[in-house]
Amino acid sequence: MSTTHDPKRRALGKGLESLLPSRPAATPPPVKVEASPATPSGTPLEIPVELIDRNPFQTRTHFDEAKLVELAGSIASSGVVQPIVVRQGKDGRYTLIMGERRLLASKKAGKATIPAIVREVSNVQAMEMTIVENLQRADLNPMEQARAYERLSRDFQMTQEQMATRTGKDRTSISNFLRLLKLPESVQKSVEAGELSFGHARVLLALDSPEAIAAAAQKVLALHLSVRMTENYVQGIMNPESKVKADKPVVPVDPNVKEAQEQLRRSLGLKVSIEDKKGRGRVIIEYSGVEDFDAILTALGDRR
Structure with missing residues (x-):
């Protein structure tokens, strides 16, 4: 009796074998993906975080650790909402232009990549973009803002009017921030640390010497004076003759x-x-x- 092969049976057997294999299929080896240079465009790309170098033109000196942790938690659950901005560097690496908090928080969140827009800009353009972006934020301390404005003036020869136009800030406000750089270094550090407010600093600037400002600042810190109390204290230093003598009639004001x-x-x-x-x-x-x-x-x- 000859054996006849049924083509339908053979096809059915092949189909079952593919659905229910008799032995596990071999797992292909993982493919290593290497980042290739991206073409500058306005389209966000996923770039490995380890290939992004920090911004050499960053004017921020302080990042609130608690807020970074909070942002990292948000990124871990929802991802990065706004892409960072980078430019191409050497050897397939990238240099950050804008978005350092998002980059740092992404690393804290354990993200391997981050959405980024690649821009083709010069060193000067990158520096200007960084400074202007920082000045448009609300969480810079007064001294960071003062130094950022000073850098725009020094490196880009911008007038206060031009700075106001580029950053959307009031020109008088810019002038007041720049005046903070006249404070002694010890007082600048107190302002930067949040021990003295912008209001305190402006009042202290009315004094006529760095030594007087530093001495008055120590008094303000030691006595925990409010801005209003500091005004009265400084006025007393500036106008000692205003103290009315007992034998002089008081002139009503x-x-x-x-x-x-x-x-x-x-x-x-x-x-x-x-x-x-x-x-x-x-x-x-x-x-x-x-x-x-x-x-x-x-x-x-x-x-x-």
Whole structure:
């Protein structure tokens, strides 16, 4: 009896064998994926985090660790919502331009890659983009902002008006931040650490020497003075003659005039006095340098 092979049976057997293999199929070896240079474009690419070098032009000196951990948790669960911006470096690596917090938090979250937009920019353009992005953030401390503005002025020869246009900040505010760089280094460190506020610093700048500012700052820190109390303390240093002697009659001051005088002092951070006699008088603003004079012109609306 001859054996006949049924083609249908053979096909059925082949189908079952493919569905229910008699032995495990061999697992192909993992393929190592190497990042290839990306073409600059506006399309986000997934780039390995270990290939991204930190930004050499970063003006931020402090990153809140608690907020980084919080951001890392968000990235771990939802991913990076906004891509970072990089440019191509050497040997297949990339250099960060914008998004350092997102990069650091992604590493904390254990992410292997991060969405990034590759830009073709020069060193100068990269530095400007970094500084402007930082200044548009709300969590820079006052000294970081002051140094960022100073860098725009020094490295890019930007006027305060141009800085205001690029960053969306008020020109008077920029002038006030730049004046913080006149503070002694010890006082700058206190401002940077959050021990002294921006308001404290502006009041202290009314004093006429670094030594006086440093001594007054130590007093403010030791006594935990508020900004308002610091104003009174500084005014006492600047106007010791204002202390009324017992044998001198007290000349009443119009409350409106006094309030206007205090507002000008707070706004300019300079010594201001108003002499008023029945609605007539003069406003005296004292300044100790060109930068103070420029701050006065800015406050008065000068647009040169």
